[in-house]
Amino acid sequence: MTPTNKRKLVIATDNFLPRWDGIARFLAEIIPRLNDYDITIISPDYGPSPFDETITRIRVPLQRTSIGDYTSARWRPGLIKPAIREADIVFTQTIGPIGLLASIYARRYKKKHAAFIHSIEWELVPKAIAFPLLKKFAYPLTKWLARFVYNRAGLLIVPSSNIGDHLTWQRITTKKTVAHLGVDTKRFTKGDRARAREQLKLPKDALIVGYHGRLGNEKNLITLARAYLRLKARSKRLLIVGDGLASLRKQLGAVRGALIVGAQDDVVPWLQAMDIYVLPSFTETTSLAVLEAMSCELPVVSSPVGFIQQYIKHGENGFFYETKNSYELARRLQELADNPELRRRIGSKARATVQRNFDWDVSAQRIMEALNSL
Template structure:
């Protein structure tokens, strides 16, 4: 990922509030690739394991204390970023997800080339008056992003149809094929779940335990699945605000693995990986599972159809918030090991050809090259004090 022969190399400032899950993995992989390419990489994020990992990679990390949702702390968070940007003096700012996109664009206000990457739109995460406020903010702040990077064409279309006018670039999410690869199911499973019957059908769901990821819908579907496939087990990998309620309602056939540093073994151990999200941009979990050669069932939200080869869609896509259809798809695949094997092979080939993280990093580098080669357009120029 070579940008130019400039001396010194450009400094990129990544802003992120989520410090776990898919956004954190995207930031980590971009930082890794950009550091390897010789860029000066700085990251502002809350103190966390993510901050430690980025520092170990060689990034300059600044603690940015920020809550996940907008609220009374926003003014303080923007001021912190403003001072940080004045100290770091980046050539380009890359803001990830809703909160950093909000605070970052308010702090920069177009005076530095700014890339905003929604990782799913903020107005999809809320309802009622909050959704209207979030949509209004996205429309108004679009002028402060020199480029909006969407992880799927569906995510871009959601923004366009919502009236968010900007310069869009679609860069699909990528995964590291050296980290996510097939392995012997029995061996991996014995290491993770030594007390589990090796013959038990195993479904795995990897994701933050929250409304977005839809584990509550999966639990509603699970009763039907276990009626049709006795002995089946479900493992929820991750943690989050819905952990308590989910544990309270889960039957004994559902296991909770908690947050893990490496989800790859859980994909490798699964017969089937399920992600019943209510909304996404393009989820990483199905890509990672397919790279491990595992079949998936996902809800048809933004990015889902684009992440699958066309031949998988009839078996692997279900409507969101529909426990009955989800249960039917999971049951069909658990009952048909030959079909699972075929879908797993097809999914892996597709991911390796179209979702390699190296392709993603190079596409982001091309966006950076374009923005750094041209002055900030006049419509984006605005003093931070105006």
């Protein structure tokens, strides 16, 4: 099939590189594998991306103000409408300004439209907002908007069956199909911890508790910081890899022993340098971050959220703790800190779980099959 014969796939997203988050990482893995299509990306203009020379990209200017750690695209129907009109398939990732406009025009022009569900928006948005008055209205408005958009799509691609069930319970009745997220297990490996620490100039003998991802209110990182402070170890560090709210970065940076290193294009050596990984989030769906940590044979301690509850088996390939309970999290961390063999055993089983169930090539194939079924 020559490039001119490929069907035109427009991917509309309110999150994209170079701003790293779960959606951006998902697209970075999936786009090179969707080689049956002529792809156009409509995304916020956060700056240049690695795909700018290989695919068509429509950059939408950013708002002047931010909500939490997120700056959204402006409302620019004139940029989005022509691309949707020329599309064969519209593949939305979000319900922000870009995803919403793409959904509206897909319906207007009777285009085949699939949406990937990366998060439960009405759970995520209120927790990301710091102002109580905005929080009060964010939940019902976001839920109404999600129902409006998703009930008008032709297909919802969900990362797990329980996420699909949750949407159905919330009166989102569009047909759903499951495509698990994946991990590049050849890249995300255990590696050599001593070498990684030497390369990154991290203390070689410290116990390093880590997290990678956005610094947002919904990530509940203050609970992690409180638990870390209770951890008893001869030498310890709290390693935070990621960017986000300046106020949160300042709070975390004030914690004794905390290292806030910002967003990294390659998180692998940072994961390889850690001893224990923690995901303290209030809300997640699959969490690529957790899967990447597990693939690097890290013992993970997570809040019991989203699909994580299905693939982590407490005490076998990871641990859970009560989301807001920093005392319980501290106990879990202490148990792992005091028992290197437990860390090794849990980490080994964690990687085996990822190798067995999460593969990007399989994920991409399922997504293409779903898009082709429209």
